[in-house]
Amino acid sequence: MRSIIIILLASLFLVTGCYKREIEDVLPPVLSSVKDLSYNYFAENDSVEVSWTNPNNGGGLTSVINYSGGVMVLPGQQTKLTYGIIKTNTDYFFTIKLKDTLGNYSLGQTLRFTRDGASNVSDITFVQEEDTVFVSWTLPGEALNSIKVNLKAEGYNDTHNLSGTTTTLKLVGLPLSAYQFTFSTTNVQNQVSHTQYESFRVGPTKIAFLSVYPNIGSIIDDDEIAAAQWFDTNITNKQFITFQQILDGTVDLSQFRVIWWHSDEVGGKDLPDIAKNPLVLETINQFYKSGGNLLLSIHATMYLEHLGRIPAGFSGGKAIGDGTGGDNPDTWTVSTNLKAFDYSGHPIYKDLTVNNTPNNGKEIPLIGPGWKEDHNCNWTEVPAPHGYSNGDDTFIPYLANTFGVKMLGAWGHVRDYYMVAIGEMMPFGAYQGTAITIGIGGYEWNQNSGMNPNQQQIQTLTKNSLLYLKSK
Numbered sequence: 001m002r003s004i005i006i007i008l009l010a011s012l013f014l015v016t017g018c019y020k021r022e023i024e025d026v027l028p029p030v031l032s033s034v035k036d037l038s039y040n041y042f043a044e045n046d047s048v049e050v051s052w053t054n055p056n057n058g059g060g061l062t063s064v065i066n067y068s069g070g071v072m073v074l075p076g077q078q079t080k081l082t083y084g085i086i087k088t089n090t091d092y093f094f095t096i097k098l099k100d101t102l103g104n105y106s107l108g109q110t111l112r113f114t115r116d117g118a119s120n121v122s123d124i125t126f127v128q129e130e131d132t133v134f135v136s137w138t139l140p141g142e143a144l145n146s147i148k149v150n151l152k153a154e155g156y157n158d159t160h161n162l163s164g165t166t167t168t169l170k171l172v173g174l175p176l177s178a179y180q181f182t183f184s185t186t187n188v189q190n191q192v193s194h195t196q197y198e199s200f201r202v203g204p205t206k207i208a209f210l211s212v213y214p215n216i217g218s219i220i221d222d223d224e225i226a227a228a229q230w231f232d233t234n235i236t237n238k239q240f241i242t243f244q245q246i247l248d249g250t251v252d253l254s255q256f257r258v259i260w261w262h263s264d265e266v267g268g269k270d271l272p273d274i275a276k277n278p279l280v281l282e283t284i285n286q287f288y289k290s291g292g293n294l295l296l297s298i299h300a301t302m303y304l305e306h307l308g309r310i311p312a313g314f315s316g317g318k319a320i321g322d323g324t325g326g327d328n329p330d331t332w333t334v335s336t337n338l339k340a341f342d343y344s345g346h347p348i349y350k351d352l353t354v355n356n357t358p359n360n361g362k363e364i365p366l367i368g369p370g371w372k373e374d375h376n377c378n379w380t381e382v383p384a385p386h387g388y389s390n391g392d393d394t395f396i397p398y399l400a401n402t403f404g405v406k407m408l409g410a411w412g413h414v415r416d417y418y419m420v421a422i423g424e425m426m427p428f429g430a431y432q433g434t435a436i437t438i439g440i441g442g443y444e445w446n447q448n449s450g451m452n453p454n455q456q457q458i459q460t461l462t463k464n465s466l467l468y469l470k471s472k
Contacts, residue, residue: 031057031098031106039094039111046194047084050094050111054079057098057106064105064394066095070341071393087194088117117194118187121147123350126200126471129237133202135169137183145186153177164188174202200471201291203257207466208241210261212272216240223264223298223373226445230459231260235466243274246283253287258469260462263299264375264445269322271299276306287433293469294435295462301377301439309431314403316381319419321441325373327449332372332442333363333412334422340393343408348422348436348464352457363412366442366457370449376441379420382407390416404428409440434472436465 032055040049054061054077063074065081068091074081086092091114098106119140127134135149144164151158154177160169164185183196209231213219216228231238241259245251253259263271274280285307288294296303299322304310336344337360344354344362355363381390386402388395395417399405409422421440427433438461445458452458 030104033106051080060101118191120193133171150182153179208256208259221265223445227262258293260295261300262297291432293433297438301437315379316384319376319378321374329369334409337362347468365454368453377439390418
């Protein structure tokens with residue numbers, strides 16, 4: 001470990017007038033700062049314990065910790081936290097502030113450190129085809145002596161010691177189970193990397209496209225037709241299924257790993273009655289609660305409310321459109337860098353064009369100039385019902401802990417936590433499956449005025465989402 005730096009954060013505000021400059025007195029903070037900030041590193045599990053001393057500020061305090069990975073909140077007068085995995089050759093910081101029930105903050109104290117060692121592999125990808133799992137990764141910039149891959153499941157434990165130039169691993173005949181993979185490396189200086197953990201479930205591999213229509217040829221909406229045709233051409237081990245089959249009990253959902261429902265009809269925001277049939281809801285819920293995964297796009301996003309996964313009162317508003325649209329000269333994008341949380345590296349955004357924009361933005365273009373139907377279907381004003389402002393970083397851990405929801409993207413101009421335009425609903429409570437929702441208006445499969453210059457972005461986002469869900 002390199003040396004740590006303790007920084008007391010403070011600032012002076014300068015006020016200028018027409019004829020003179022004055023320095024205003026800085027009011028002392030209401031709350032005293034933490035003291036004695038330090039850490040202990042534990043090599044056996046790649047973690048650090050950060051500790052501090054709380055001043056005597058009375059009760060009702062929480063510790064708000066801004067760190068390299070985002071924000072966390074510790075209730076009560078806690079004075080330590082354990083964090084890992086601590087990756088090698090990565091700069092880490094922890095800024096700790098105290099917050100009282102009135103919203104007052106203390107000044108922050110910051111600790112920084114870097115762990116030396118071998119660099120690990122990155123961009124780890126799993127693809128299952130029938131009974132074979134293909135694992136691939138990217139090598140780091142430095143030379144490696146060896147790569148170690150271990151995989152564990154209930155009643156199963158296997159280790160593969162590979163050369164330092166290996167980039168793939170083929171595993172045949174793995175028992176159906178949820179696996180935990182670990183990856184570590186040793187460089188030519190015999191330094192060891194941190195351990196990288198990845199989860200993958202070996203199970204059904206089939207993906208379903210769900211529709212209210214009996215077949216692709218009978219679909220009416222142009223965007224749903226384009227999505228279904230792309231699915232039929234580009235996805236292997238797939239099946240087109242209908243709500244009527246679910247209602248009649250003629251399709252077994254347990255054979256599928258992922259179900260994708262794309263609902264984008266003009267006038268379709270209320271969703272078809274058959275989708276809300278109690279027997280259909282019960283059957284899809286059984287699939288979802290048992291670990292099946294859902295990709296829900298445009299109007300289908302709100303199906304999570306009918307399923308009971310997203311409760312009433314989750315958001316203060318909604319942005320939903322189902323009209324014919326209009327001509328628009330702009331390129332519509334997804335904002336992925338939301339204040340303290342940068343989601344541009346999420347697997348569903350792999351290989352997409354990401355543009356750096358003003359105000360620390362990272363935007364992914366989805367649809368270019370021309371006619372846009374503007375079929376948004378998003379939760380908006382999400383923090384307000386829960387007592388948070390749109391810019392409060394502590395809302396994100398609250399959202400994950402209370403609802404199992406992760407904001408992955410917003411409208412292109414949004415930089416805070418106002419909305420869920422693209423979201424990940426993680427396994428939570430009775431729901432063991434994962435859902436990805438894409439409700440942003442730029443996700444349009446057929447631009448009416450001509451070819452969308454960003455059509456490949458739509459397709460790649462969809463394929464990434466299906467493959468990501470297929471790994472769950």
